[in-house]
Amino acid sequence: MLTIEEYISRRKKEDRLNEFNPDERNQNMKNCVDYVFEYFNQYLDFSKMDEKTALNEERLEKYRKxxxxxxxxxxxxxxxxxxxYDKQLNRSIVNLLKTDELFLIYDSDSEFRRSSYECYSKLVKKHPYLKNQTEFLFLFIKDYHELxxxxxxxxxxxxxxxxxxEWIEKTWLKHQVNILAFTSDWAHRFYTNEDYWSPKHKIxxxxxxxxYxxxxxxxxxxxxxxxxxxxxSEKPFLRGKKQFLEILMMYYWLHDVFGDEDNYxxxxxxxxNIEVNSRNLSG
Incomplete structure (x- = not known):
């Protein structure tokens, strides 16, 4: 449940209210008064609030943080x-998203929407209250990806x-995809999952x-x-960048995952054919 300050802030964003616009002063005053009335007359359910114990409030506040x-x-x-329902739903969703090895390079609503449908199908049996809430699931997944x-x-x-x-920076600015996070995640997944390894690469x-x-x-x-x-490879920011991906994966393999005792x-x-210097030799 939001505080009155948080509620007003949310309503301002929804209405795109600009309190510094002198031409809208009267309308802004009316809107702000309406927000307060909405908060106390519609948003708050006092009958429910009275039933809450101090311990429950403490529990909710801990989760909010x-x-x-x-x-x-x-x-x-x-x-x-x-x-x-006493369910920390974010944990269940995040655990599912972590099993998706391509999640960190998603950059389109269609991919996030597909991910939300997949999560829904796996969660709804245990969490039936998710019915008719796929839009919130979709928004959560997009927000989590950004975070x-x-x-x-x-x-x-x-x-x-x-x-x-330059490629890493441009990809982030244009697509909000963190190439470094993706290649680091892939290197760690690869190390722990020998099923990914071809027989020729096993010692x-x-x-x-x-x-092995x-x-x-x-x-x-x-x-x-x-x-x-x-x-x-169909993603525009990855076309022609296969070698760059390998280089980044090798970096994380040697510096974060396996180690580089022989300075490979x-x-x-x-x-x-990359010039070796003090900057790219540091781990």
Missing amino acids: AIDRYDINIQEWLMSIYDQ VSQPSGRINQIYISDEIS KTNNSWRK EYDYKQKNNLFNLNSLFTRI WHEYLSKC
Whole structure:
């Protein structure tokens, strides 16, 4: 449930109210008064509020803080479900989205819409209150994608070449797709899922916990990129960028996933005809 300040802020955005426009002063005053009346006469349900205990309010406030990074309308939707059904629905949705290996390069409403339908089909049996709420599910998925794609932290501070950096930046600005987040995620998924590895890239080991290691020094189809690229190559920001994807995956494989005890990164850059310097050698 929103506070009165949050409610007025939301209504202002919906009506695109500009309080600094002198020509709309009288109408703005009327709208603001209406917002207050709406809040107390329609939005608040005092009979329900009276039933809430102090412990329940504390429980709701704790959950609100856990989801405060989402859009305010999404927060309200999640809060209403949590209040009524005691379900933290965002966790269930996010767990499903994390199984989608291509989610981080989605850039169209049709992809997010398809994802919402898939999530709905898997959630509705356990969460029947989701019926007729597919639009909120769609909006949540779009909002979550934007949040997890934001360029921040070490993952977005790497440098390999000017050309690669320019491609990464342009892709983010035009498509809101974080190429670094996607390639890092793929490298980590690839390491933990040996089913992705072709037989030619498997090296038998004596490790008790793992039968094979991945031969990342092969010259072809590293990280099963041939198969992956056929699924994503139609995206305009990926056309002709297969080599760049491999380079970024190799970076994360050596610096974040597997390690680079024999300094292969230096050799690999040379093989890719990328000038080696102090900036792209740092991990």
